[in-house]
Amino acid sequence: xxxxxxxxxxxxxxxxxxxxxxxxxxxxxxxxxxxxxxxxxxxxxxxxxxxxxxxxxxxxxxxxxxxxxxxxxxxxxxxxxxxxxxxxxxxxxxxxxxxxx
Amino acid sequence: xxxxxxxxxxxxxxxxxxxxxxxxxxxxxxxxxxxxxxxxxxxxxxxxxxxxxxxxxxxxxxxxxxxxxxxxxxxxxxxxxxxxxxxxxxxxxxxxxxxxxxxxxxxxxxxxxxxxxxxxxxxxxxxxxxxxxxxxxxxxxxxxxxxxxxxxxxxxxxxxxxxxxxxxxxxxxxxxxxxxxxxxxxxxxxxxxxxxxxxxxxxxxxxxxxxxxxxxxxxxxxxxxxxxxxxxxxxxxxxxxxxxxxxxxxxxxxxxxxxxxxxxxxxxxxxxxxxxxxxxxxxxxxxxxxxxxxxxxxxxxxxxxxxxxxxxxxxxxxxxxxxxxxxxxxxxxxxxxxxxxxxxxxxxxxxxxxxxxxxxxxxxxxxxxxxxxxxxxxxxxxxxxxxxxxxxxxxxxxxxxxxxxxxxxxxxxxxxxxxxxxxxxxxxxxxxxxxxxxxxxxxx
Numbered sequence: 293x294x295x296x297x298x299x300x301x302x303x304x305x306x307x308x309x310x311x312x313x314x315x316x317x318x319x320x321x322x323x324x325x326x327x328x329x330x331x332x333x334x335x336x337x338x339x340x341x342x343x344x345x346x347x348x349x350x351x352x353x354x355x356x357x358x359x360x361x362x363x364x365x366x367x368x369x370x371x372x373x374x375x376x377x378x379x380x381x382x383x384x385x386x387x388x389x390x391x392x393x
Numbered sequence: 394x395x396x397x398x399x400x401x402x403x404x405x406x407x408x409x410x411x412x413x414x415x416x417x418x419x420x421x422x423x424x425x426x427x428x429x430x431x432x433x434x435x436x437x438x439x440x441x442x443x444x445x446x447x448x449x450x451x452x453x454x455x456x457x458x459x460x461x462x463x464x465x466x467x468x469x470x471x472x473x474x475x476x477x478x479x480x481x482x483x484x485x486x487x488x489x490x491x492x493x494x495x496x497x498x499x500x501x502x503x504x505x506x507x508x509x510x511x512x513x514x515x516x517x518x519x520x521x522x523x524x525x526x527x528x529x530x531x532x533x534x535x536x537x538x539x540x541x542x543x544x545x546x547x548x549x550x551x552x553x554x555x556x557x558x559x560x561x562x563x564x565x566x567x568x569x570x571x572x573x574x575x576x577x578x579x580x581x582x583x584x585x586x587x588x589x590x591x592x593x594x595x596x597x598x599x600x601x602x603x604x605x606x607x608x609x610x611x612x613x614x615x616x617x618x619x620x621x622x623x624x625x626x627x628x629x630x631x632x633x634x635x636x637x638x639x640x641x642x643x644x645x646x647x648x649x650x651x652x653x654x655x656x657x658x659x660x661x662x663x664x665x666x667x668x669x670x671x672x673x674x675x676x677x678x679x680x681x682x683x684x685x686x687x688x689x690x691x692x693x694x695x696x697x698x699x700x701x702x703x704x705x706x707x708x709x710x711x712x713x714x715x716x717x718x719x720x721x722x723x724x725x726x727x728x729x730x731x732x733x734x735x736x737x738x739x740x741x742x743x744x745x746x747x748x749x750x751x752x753x754x755x756x757x758x759x760x761x762x763x764x765x766x767x768x769x770x771x772x773x774x775x776x777x778x779x780x781x782x783x784x785x786x787x788x789x790x791x792x793x794x795x796x797x798x799x800x801x802x803x804x805x806x807x808x809x810x811x812x813x814x815x816x817x818x819x820x821x822x823x824x825x826x827x828x829x830x831x832x833x834x835x836x837x
Binding site: 300301302304305308330331332335347348349350351352353355356373374376377378379 | 421424425426428429434437438441442502505645648649650652653654720723727730732734735736737738739740741743782
């Protein structure tokens with residue numbers, strides 16, 4: 293089970309993306325648990341995360357999250373702005389999957 | 394950023410590019426650091442955690458005072474004379490005590506950011522804060538006056554300082570009492586926190602004595618008078634509002650979450666102004682402040698930052714490119730709830746030199762028109778807090794308790810559409826022209 297967590301400001305815009313990503317996951321036949329959380333809640337969900345993706349509007353948190361979570365073996369990266377803006381679930385899911393080692 | 398900056402024409406485009414490059418080099422990393430700054434983040438998360446409670450309290454006050462003729466009589470006839478004590482009770486536990494709530498939540502989040510025990514840190518901060526209140530010896534009371542928004546500055550100060558002391562002490566191995574392995578984690582955690590808690594509390598107890606000795610028995614009143622009141626006076630001005638709106642949109646232009654980065658400051662400034670209005674409304678007195686938290690969410694950020702509901706409407710009215718209309722449709726549903734990242738990153742508006750003018754101008758203009766409408770007593774002041782995702786029209790009524798709130802939103806919508814329309818046309822023309830040029834080049 294691949295566990296992907298998306299984080300943005302309030303967890304609202306990323307939750308739109310989650311739905312699209314889940315649909316894409318079904319199409320690809322991939323078992324993935326995808327979650328969207330607000331920045332403030334991230335610490336409660338980080339234990340159940342393999343890949344953490346940041347909304348581009350909070351990309352200034354990338355270094356902070358990398359420093360905090362990469363030592364725990366979690367891959368941290370930023371969602372591509374255009375894929376995010378177009379809410380392209382398939383592209384973002386494929387990118388997330390490519391980050392799994 | 395893997396974006397191509399669209400060049401409008403040679404000279405205008407190059408100047409714009411230089412400004413953007415300069416800002417990207419200096420402003421963006423700075424803003425990023427501010428947005429990630431540990432203490433500001435803790436304050437912001439602290440406020441976010443108590444938002445549900447504050448919203449409930451605000452709605453309770455609105456419920457008690459709905460300016461619908463006959464409402465009070467209707468309620469009395471169903472629930473009796475004390476019908477509004479229910480709302481009052483809800484307010485007492487939430488809005489009225491936000492300083493007590495936020496000292497814990499901010500402290501908890503700050504400690505957690507250091508990977509330390511948030512619960513212990515929060516409890517210690519709470520106790521430290523209570524020590525500083527000038528209690529009434531008469532009936533062992535803590536002054537309600539400073540439990541709410543009026544006490545926010547002291548609360549935030551205590552939360553940050555107390556937690557910093559606590560965390561530094563927790564880092565000192567010699568001060569952490571270790572329990573043998575068999576002891577339950579909750580017990581060993583509280584023993585580990587014992588000495589750091591003790592020392593932190595002693596420090597604040599001593600602080601209270603020092604303050605009383607130097608003639609400040611009521612530090613809350615002191616801070617409120619010397620710092621909070623003047624600062625809030627500045628914050629409630631039109632100039633401050635315009636500055637905040639400008640900065641917020643400048644951040645968004647670079648794809649940074651403007652609202653989030655500025656939240657610690659905007660909440661600390663505008664929530665007390667909101668609170669003063671709520672209190673006045675509850676007491677049947679005229680509300681003092683035009684600028685409040687819900688002023689912006691209701692009349693300026695309609696559809697999200699950039700007042701983008703106006704852009705979407707403009708696209709539906711004059712837009713002819715299928716691509717634009719599809720993007721507008723994609724962004725419409727979340728925009729109704731003021732969530733507009735699909736629009737910001739999808740159009741895109743971020744780093745878009747054609748749309749930058751209406752994107753920053755529209756909210757500034759709407760701030761002016763809304764301020765003017767309220768100052769001229771055409772529209773009532775905002776007297777209730779509404780969540781930023783409350784759709785326009787509904788928010789207009791809820792924030793002001795009046796249909797004039799809705800009317801102002803509709804007027805603002807019209808103004809915003811008028812501002813955006815020419816830029817939609819220019820943007821589409823430019824897109825069409827570059828398509829023609831590309832196909833000409835390809836056909837060569």
